[in-house]
Amino acid sequence: MDHTEAANSNSNSTSPSSSSSPPPPLPPAVVLRPCAACKILRRRCAEKCVLAPYFPPTEPAKFTIAHRVFGATKIIKFLQELPESQRADAVSSMVYEASARIRDPVYGCAGAICHFQKQVNELQAQLAKAQAELVKMQCQQANLVAYFAWKWHNLLNNRRNNQSTTSLAPHRANSRVAR
Numbered sequence: 001m002d003h004t005e006a007a008n009s010n011s012n013s014t015s016p017s018s019s020s021s022p023p024p025p026l027p028p029a030v031v032l033r034p035c036a037a038c039k040i041l042r043r044r045c046a047e048k049c050v051l052a053p054y055f056p057p058t059e060p061a062k063f064t065i066a067h068r069v070f071g072a073t074k075i076i077k078f079l080q081e082l083p084e085s086q087r088a089d090a091v092s093s094m095v096y097e098a099s100a101r102i103r104d105p106v107y108g109c110a111g112a113i114c115h116f117q118k119q120v121n122e123l124q125a126q127l128a129k130a131q132a133e134l135v136k137m138q139c140q141q142a143n144l145v146a147y148f149a150w151k152w153h154n155l156l157n158n159r160r161n162n163q164s165t166t167s168l169a170p171h172r173a174n175s176r177v178a179r
Contacts, residue, residue, distance in 0.1 A: 036060040041072055050079050054091040062095050069098035 034045035035052035040063055045052060055063040066075055079087050101108040
């Protein structure tokens with residue numbers, strides 16, 4: 001802000017009002033300089049310019065892209081037909097659609113959507129493949145655990161059987177001799 005703007009803002013803030021309450025805050029849509037749209041169209045930016053809140057002077061490319069594809073008249077008409085709560089999203093969509101149309105004049109946004117849908121499908125296929133591999137590995141692990149448990153169980157049973165037969169064998173031999 002330079003010295004003249006600061007002096008103007010100070011003189012505006014001390015305007016004579018009827019009461020001692022502070023002046024109402026300025027709405028965020030008020031722009032001191034012409035908006036990017038009016039600057040590019042080389043026209044005077046009105047106080048109630050429909051384009052000013054959505055095309056700030058710091059972002060002229062945003063309006064240039066939308067203007068190149070849709071034209072200023074259609075942009076203004078479209079914004080006037082929408083409620084203010086939806087205008088920011090509409091401008092964002094228009095700028096995205098216009099930049100997509102400039103990048104790909106034939107397919108525009110549809111080309112980007114198809115590209116992203118193809119990527120989603122490929123990633124879903126990779127995910128399904130990875131999930132199937134994970135299930136396969138989990139089954140292999142469960143089979144391996146079951147196999148080792150079975151082997152361990154058999155080993156313990158064999159040891160018990162060997163111990164019981166070796167402990168019974170001398171006892172039997174003694175019982176035969178006693179007879």
